[in-house]
Amino acid sequence: MNCTSSETRKTLSFLLRSCITHSAALQCHAQTFVQGLLPNTILETDLLLVYSKLGLLHEARKVFDKMLDRKNMYSWNIMIASYAQNCMYSDALMVFREFKRCGLRPDHYTLPPLFKASVGVDDACIGSMCHGLVIRLGYEGYVVVANSVLEFYVKYGAMPLASCVFSNMFCRDSVAWNLMISGFGRAGLYSDAMHCFREMVSLNAMMRMDFMTLPSVLNACGKEGDLLKVREVHGYVVRSFGFDADAAIGNAVIDMYGKCGCLNDSEKVFRTLHLCESSHVDYHDILLWGTWKGRGISFAV
Numbered sequence: 001m002n003c004t005s006s007e008t009r010k011t012l013s014f015l016l017r018s019c020i021t022h023s024a025a026l027q028c029h030a031q032t033f034v035q036g037l038l039p040n041t042i043l044e045t046d047l048l049l050v051y052s053k054l055g056l057l058h059e060a061r062k063v064f065d066k067m068l069d070r071k072n073m074y075s076w077n078i079m080i081a082s083y084a085q086n087c088m089y090s091d092a093l094m095v096f097r098e099f100k101r102c103g104l105r106p107d108h109y110t111l112p113p114l115f116k117a118s119v120g121v122d123d124a125c126i127g128s129m130c131h132g133l134v135i136r137l138g139y140e141g142y143v144v145v146a147n148s149v150l151e152f153y154v155k156y157g158a159m160p161l162a163s164c165v166f167s168n169m170f171c172r173d174s175v176a177w178n179l180m181i182s183g184f185g186r187a188g189l190y191s192d193a194m195h196c197f198r199e200m201v202s203l204n205a206m207m208r209m210d211f212m213t214l215p216s217v218l219n220a221c222g223k224e225g226d227l228l229k230v231r232e233v234h235g236y237v238v239r240s241f242g243f244d245a246d247a248a249i250g251n252a253v254i255d256m257y258g259k260c261g262c263l264n265d266s267e268k269v270f271r272t273l274h275l276c277e278s279s280h281v282d283y284h285d286i287l288l289w290g291t292w293k294g295r296g297i298s299f300a301v
Helices: 003-018 022-034 041-053 057-066 073-085 089-101 112-120 124-137 143-155 159-167 174-186 190-203 214-224 227-241 247-259 263-274 283-292
Strands: none
Touching: 003 022, 003 041, 022 041, 041 057, 041 073, 057 073, 073 089, 073 112, 089 112, 112 124, 112 143, 124 143, 143 159, 143 174, 159 174, 174 190, 174 214, 190 214, 190 227, 214 227, 214 247, 227 247, 247 263
16 A cells, blocks of 8 residues: 555545545545545545435445455444444344354444344344343443443333342442433333432432423422422422423423412412513423313413
8 A cells, every 4th residue: 555545544444533524434435446446444434424414324334335354343333333322223133133143242333233123123133132231241340231221121121120120230220210210210210210219319419300300300399299399309300400400391390389289389380481582382282281270370471
């Protein structure tokens, strides 16, 4: 390989990694043919990555199928992850089956997308098999892997198994806590959701619950009808997010007080949120609870 070819490859590799449009990627790909630079593992992997990033999985697959280096783990992981991210779950699993036929050993990047694919094709056996691989290969210590296993069980509603995975996790980040809380809430295990919420807050004051999970905790409080718990979580919302929490949380707080029969509190929260221009509060919630309790709620909009 001469110096000119080496420099051209480096330049094209840089350009491919910088591509943000389909046309730019195609032009760079064309240059690899014009310059006679293929086959080359680095360039082919860069092509695979840019096509996957742009959602051009048909083009990515054509590059992948022509690659001579079938032991390049990076390329396999890109294809499996890209298919899973684009909801092409059967294709992700098909690539993984081919991966196994090549005698390759999955790493901690290979397995997380397979749990998502397992849920996507509604085949819990695949997820269970992948969990077995995680244990056998000793990948439980990788946060992204452990969270993927946890999410798999939560999405299937298998909360006893999810709790077992959660208890054995080496490191529990906010993703893991939020998964458990939302999972308990969806399963109707409201006391467990509240217990998990309290444990999360007490163990790590710096760890914040996300906007997607807080409504689950608020809903759990409302379902139990426990006003003390309602006020406890409302206090957490105010301390953590201020009075300008997003619309989903604001509506959940209003609904939570309504379910406990505290229409005055619902109305106060409503008026506080209504003052924030960015909040799109659900007027239907407070009107509904006002009607249900036989009270006329009126406000200017």
